[in-house]
Amino acid sequence: MSEEKKSEPLFSKxxxxxxxxxxxxxxxxxxxxxxxxxALAVTVQMDNAIIMSLAVTAVLIIGNVLVSLMRNIIPGKxxxxxxxxxxxxxxxxxxxxxxxxxxxxxxxxxxxxGLIITNCIIMGRLEAFALGNxxxxxxxxxxxxxxxxxxxxxxxxxxxxxxxxxxxxxxxxGKLTIIPESVYDMGYMDNGLMLLPPSSLxxxxxxxxxxKTRNPELIED
Amino acid sequence: xxxxxxxxxxxxxxxTVMVVIVGGLLAFIASSLKPIQKAxxxxxxxxxxxxxxxxxxxxxxxxxxxxxxFNDFVKRRVTINYKGEILSDKSAADAIDPxxxxxxxxxxxxxxxxxxxxxxxxxxxxxxxxxKTALSQSEAIHFxxxxxxxxxxxxxxxxxxxxxxxxxxWGYIGFKADGETVNGAVFDHKGETPGLGSIITxxxxxDQFVGKTIAENGAFTPIKVLKPGxxxxxxxxxxxxxxxxxxxGVDEMxxxxxxxxxxxxKNNSEF
Numbered sequence: 001m002s003e004e005k006k007s008e009p010l011f012s013k014x015x016x017x018x019x020x021x022x023x024x025x026x027x028x029x030x031x032x033x034x035x036x037x038x039a040l041a042v043t044v045q046m047d048n049a050i051i052m053s054l055a056v057t058a059v060l061i062i063g064n065v066l067v068s069l070m071r072n073i074i075p076g077k078x079x080x081x082x083x084x085x086x087x088x089x090x091x092x093x094x095x096x097x098x099x100x101x102x103x104x105x106x107x108x109x110x111x112x113x114g115l116i117i118t119n120c121i122i123m124g125r126l127e128a129f130a131l132g133n134x135x136x137x138x139x140x141x142x143x144x145x146x147x148x149x150x151x152x153x154x155x156x157x158x159x160x161x162x163x164x165x166x167x168x169x170x171x172x173x174g175k176l177t178i179i180p181e182s183v184y185d186m187g188y189m190d191n192g193l194m195l196l197p198p199s200s201l202x203x204x205x206x207x208x209x210x211x212k213t214r215n216p217e218l219i220e221d
Numbered sequence: 222x223x224x225x226x227x228x229x230x231x232x233x234x235x236x237t238v239m240v241v242i243v244g245g246l247l248a249f250i251a252s253s254l255k256p257i258q259k260a261x262x263x264x265x266x267x268x269x270x271x272x273x274x275x276x277x278x279x280x281x282x283x284x285x286x287x288x289x290x291f292n293d294f295v296k297r298r299v300t301i302n303y304k305g306e307i308l309s310d311k312s313a314a315d316a317i318d319p320x321x322x323x324x325x326x327x328x329x330x331x332x333x334x335x336x337x338x339x340x341x342x343x344x345x346x347x348x349x350x351x352x353k354t355a356l357s358q359s360e361a362i363h364f365x366x367x368x369x370x371x372x373x374x375x376x377x378x379x380x381x382x383x384x385x386x387x388x389x390x391w392g393y394i395g396f397k398a399d400g401e402t403v404n405g406a407v408f409d410h411k412g413e414t415p416g417l418g419s420i421i422t423x424x425x426x427x428d429q430f431v432g433k434t435i436a437e438n439g440a441f442t443p444i445k446v447l448k449p450g451x452x453x454x455x456x457x458x459x460x461x462x463x464x465x466x467x468x469x470g471v472d473e474m475x476x477x478x479x480x481x482x483x484x485x486x487k488n489n490s491e492f
Contacts (some may be wrong), residue, residue, distance in 0.1 A: 011477055025386045038363065052390040071224070073235070074229055074235070075226050075227070075232040075235050075236075076226060077227065077232050078232055078235070082235075082236075082239065083234075085239060085240070086243075089247055090247065092247055092250075093247070093250055093253075096250055096251055096254050096258070099254070099258045099261070100254040100258050100261070101257070102260040103258075103262075103265070103284070104284075171400070177486060192417070192463055195414070195417065219292060
């Protein structure tokens, strides 16, 4: 008991901030502008966005913890290569597991799972955080950044799917029709642009606008 | 214990150990998941073939159910070449042997297209006669036929593969016993644009093919994918707005492949 009191509680204020900060003030996508490419590409349907976020979060947490555990034995000269090998191995494992257990999803995500490795968020967090922090804090940091990334993806996917296809595809619930047939009968049409990557740029931009308007301290001069 | 983390020896030893551990781990995971992954692709292929027959009951067929009922419907698997020679002829009683490359079920449509067909098409661009001659001389191109039966009624499931806008497109087309009238179609693709080219996998596009024929007055007449909104005859279907090139790809692969099958059925009336 006494020893537990001496050490930092698992969810101290500082540790909680590791999860909450990436959601807003240091959001990896909208503030640090990392991981934009996958935010553009895998957001046509909600289920893809959710699975992609889960995959990235899993890689981020495990990668962070592994690098943090090894931070005292990794040779400084090749630390980037070591991080790369860890991330690459994790990504291949995620890809293989998806192919075996959620085949349909892996077909839809196709190359994007492999491209998790190029997601700058992951190398960024390994280098900036996990190399200098304990493993529990690194796990929380990975979780926070993963959720921060997923949040943006889900918001973008929501607008893209509703306005691009009139549906929402949620894992477990299937394809839900959001815009009723009667609206189409009145002459409404799905916006084809919403299905293409450029529309994500507009949505991310509006997201940043809303976020910065609500948090004036984030505005840079 | 003082280890110099910056020494070259430490760095090299660390890198070697790391590579061995990671390599071993990945090899172990890949080989232990392989059977499940293989079953997924096999079941998907069976699901596609069964759905291409065009029976109402197959619409809701799930991937993992396909394996169990495949042999109840698919009674014979035949592989022919471009000239119509039979290379392999198996009945439902013959198990599918993954080693038997000529078994109709083991024909890898996409691989054959990219390795054998594509070079011929691009080398003889625009010259239809030269393409046909080269295709008929190639040993590497196979055409699978799945002969299915349901309530005494015969169906043929044929296949085609080609190129869409970004990557491969392929499909299975089910024909009625006359070998000319389409009863069902299933298309798939590798990387067509989601929401545009990818619509070829949706029911409204596939269902258009039902009832179309590939023969007119005893001659082969291909099914054409037109720009949407035209008046359609018996050999035409609506394309997809915004996905012209995917439509062109589907059109091309159907024309090229179905002609072989048409000639085969014409010359082999016992089928």
